[in-house]
Amino acid sequence: MHAPSALPSPPAVSVRNLTKRFGDFVAVDNVSFDVSQGEIFGFLGANGAGKTTTIRMLTGLLKPSSGEGTVGGWDVNREYEKIKTRIGYMSQRFSLYDDLKVRENLLFFGGIYGLSSQKIRERVKELDGSLNLLEMENRRTVSLPLGFKQRLALACAILHKPPILFLDEPTGGVDPIARRYFWDLISELAAGGTTVFVTTHYMDEAEYCHRLSIMDKGRIVEMDSPFAIKKKYGMTSIQDIFIQLVDR
Amino acid sequence: MGEPAIQITDLKKQYQGTIALSSVSFDIKPGEMFGLIGPDGAGKTSLIRILTSLLDPDDGQCRLLGISVNNEPEQVRKVIGYMPQRFSLYPDLTVGENLRFFADLFRVPRQERLKRTEALLQFSRLTPFVKRRAGQLSGGMKQKLALSCALIHTPKVLILDEPTTGVDPVSRREFWGILKTLKEGGVTLLVATPYMDEAEKCDRIALINKGNILAVGTAAEIIERFTGVVYALFGLNLPAIAGWFKKRLHPNQVQILGDRVHVSLFADTTETMDSLCREAENSGHSIRSVEAAEPGLEDTFISLIVEKN
Numbered sequence: 001m002h003a004p005s006a007l008p009s010p011p012a013v014s015v016r017n018l019t020k021r022f023g024d025f026v027a028v029d030n031v032s033f034d035v036s037q038g039e040i041f042g043f044l045g046a047n048g049a050g051k052t053t054t055i056r057m058l059t060g061l062l063k064p065s066s067g068e069g070t071v072g073g074w075d076v077n078r079e080y081e082k083i084k085t086r087i088g089y090m091s092q093r094f095s096l097y098d099d100l101k102v103r104e105n106l107l108f109f110g111g112i113y114g115l116s117s118q119k120i121r122e123r124v125k126e127l128d129g130s131l132n133l134l135e136m137e138n139r140r141t142v143s144l145p146l147g148f149k150q151r152l153a154l155a156c157a158i159l160h161k162p163p164i165l166f167l168d169e170p171t172g173g174v175d176p177i178a179r180r181y182f183w184d185l186i187s188e189l190a191a192g193g194t195t196v197f198v199t200t201h202y203m204d205e206a207e208y209c210h211r212l213s214i215m216d217k218g219r220i221v222e223m224d225s226p227f228a229i230k231k232k233y234g235m236t237s238i239q240d241i242f243i244q245l246v247d248r
Numbered sequence: 249m250g251e252p253a254i255q256i257t258d259l260k261k262q263y264q265g266t267i268a269l270s271s272v273s274f275d276i277k278p279g280e281m282f283g284l285i286g287p288d289g290a291g292k293t294s295l296i297r298i299l300t301s302l303l304d305p306d307d308g309q310c311r312l313l314g315i316s317v318n319n320e321p322e323q324v325r326k327v328i329g330y331m332p333q334r335f336s337l338y339p340d341l342t343v344g345e346n347l348r349f350f351a352d353l354f355r356v357p358r359q360e361r362l363k364r365t366e367a368l369l370q371f372s373r374l375t376p377f378v379k380r381r382a383g384q385l386s387g388g389m390k391q392k393l394a395l396s397c398a399l400i401h402t403p404k405v406l407i408l409d410e411p412t413t414g415v416d417p418v419s420r421r422e423f424w425g426i427l428k429t430l431k432e433g434g435v436t437l438l439v440a441t442p443y444m445d446e447a448e449k450c451d452r453i454a455l456i457n458k459g460n461i462l463a464v465g466t467a468a469e470i471i472e473r474f475t476g477v478v479y480a481l482f483g484l485n486l487p488a489i490a491g492w493f494k495k496r497l498h499p500n501q502v503q504i505l506g507d508r509v510h511v512s513l514f515a516d517t518t519e520t521m522d523s524l525c526r527e528a529e530n531s532g533h534s535i536r537s538v539e540a541a542e543p544g545l546e547d548t549f550i551s552l553i554v555e556k557n
């Protein structure tokens with residue numbers, strides 16, 4: 001452990017015993033964790049483990065059945081309206097407007113967050129190096145390959161420079177080259193102080209995270225840095241560890 | 249040997265001036281498991297849509313099991329199974345009802361259906377959820393149910409467009425086990441995938457970029473096309489080391505893999521790993537050791553695509 005050199009900043013996300021039930025099915029079962037500012041928190045887990053459900057509670061879209069949590073200091077049980085405008089969220093099945101051109105989607109989402117057209121254009125140019133948005137600007141969103149749509153959805157989620165970013169499988173269906181650009185951008189955002197809460201099923205991407213949580217059937221079964229987890233299990237591949245933890 | 253199961257000859261397709269496929273040709277043998285890889289927008293889905301008779305090519309021919317897709321699309325649809333990238337389930341039907349619906353649609357006999365359903369529920373881990381409505385499943389569970397519906401019958405040729413997007417590593421492994429069983433039963437498979445470890449499981453692979461086939465062969469043959477050198481770096485703070493190399497070189501050339509960082513130097517570079525490491529050390533990074541590493545399919549994929557740009 002390092003001695004704190006300055007006053008520690010409060011966690012960006014803090015969760016205690018968060019639980020979500022659908023009828024008598026427990027989708028998220030008493031999870032607790034903190035995510036620090038500027039941290040890349042890899043939220044891994046099997047299909048149906050409860051990752052998206054957790055993210056929906058943290059982004060103010062779903063009411064927890066029980067438990068507490070704060071995001072950016074706001075209470076997930078009461079101040080969810082504030083949370084919604086303060087964070088960035090890219091959902092697993094994102095909600096782009098298929099009929100709109102790429103440019104129009106960017107203007108629309110930027111507009112929601114109160115950005116002027118001028119500001120939006122500047123941001124799009126800034127992000128172009130990592131996301132190559134300009135080359136597809138005038139295409140209709142419906143005609144884009146899946147990997148391009150993911151790039152656009154990520155752009156829409158970060159136009160307003162949110163301090164906390166929730167990315168639910170941002171690289172699903174994205175090719176290996178574009179995935180490296182995504183992660184480069186994510187690392188850059190985090191280095192600039194953005195907290196990134198991210199899920200993925202690509203285990204090589206786990207290596208880019210500062211800390212990982214591995215979830216199975218509603219519970220967190222492992223949580224630590226990739227380095228510490230690999231050391232604990234005496235394995236070099238997060239994928240093998242994941243399979244061992246989840247395949248029971 | 250005989251006739252190829254899938255024969256693609258000089259296929260061309262443009263959309264309003266954008267070239268999706270510029271003269272693509274290759275063959276797939278009967279019973280072969282064939283992988284299609286390439287960056288987003290490379291033309292994979294266009295090619296698949298033409299093969300499944302959903303899209304007309306501007307020019308060129310393709311034949312499936314000797315049947316011309318251009319002339320006899322209905323016949324082709326009878327012998328193929330196809331799973332598009334986004335597949336629609338019936339959200340109001342339960343998991344079990346969806347499977348039953350597709351089994352009936354494909355006229356799968358009862359015995360076969362029961363046997364197949366059990367194997368598919370095993371891979372998808374959906375057994376506890378057979379009574380849940382499809383609309384309430386998680387993203388990956390939906391994808392696995394869609395895959396299961398596509399696999400409930402046994403077509404002679406199975407074409408899958410990025411089937412495992414959103415599927416977790418455990419199910420992904422089991423899914424490829426099912427594909428292997430189908431292959432052993434004589435099914436010809438064409439699978440587009442962004443996962444290099446999946447492509448490596450295929451008998452042969454085609455790498456496509458901007459509508460052109462850059463390479464066709466076994467994974468080993470394609471990897472031989474890599475002309476640079478890949479280095480494995482070991483050291484204390486791998487993310488920091490990787491970060492430094494990404495800035496200094498290009499994000500494309502750097503990847504953390506378990507306990508090491510892989511850095512690839514393409515053939516045309518004047519950089520040497522010795523001097524790069526010295527530079528990194530001077531910037532405060534501690535690199536414990538460096539060794540030459542075997543290039544993988546992903547390294548080759550990237551170098552072939554970067555080379556062409």
Ligand SMILES: Nc1ncnc2c1ncn2[C@@H]1O[C@H](COP(=O)(O)OP(=O)(O)OP(=O)(O)O)[C@@H](O)[C@H]1O
Pocket residue numbers: 022025027045046047048049050051052053054092380384385386387388389414416
């Ligand atoms: N509205 C709902 N009603 C009933 N069950 C639900 C509902 N929403 C989600 N679930 C269930 O909650 C569980 C967790 O789903 P969730 O989407 O959080 O999983 P996930 O970890 O994001 O999985 P994936 O990796 O597949 O995206 C699943 O079993 C799912 O079927």
Ligand SMILES: [Mg+2]
Pocket residue numbers: 051052053092168386387388
């Ligand atoms: Mg999810």
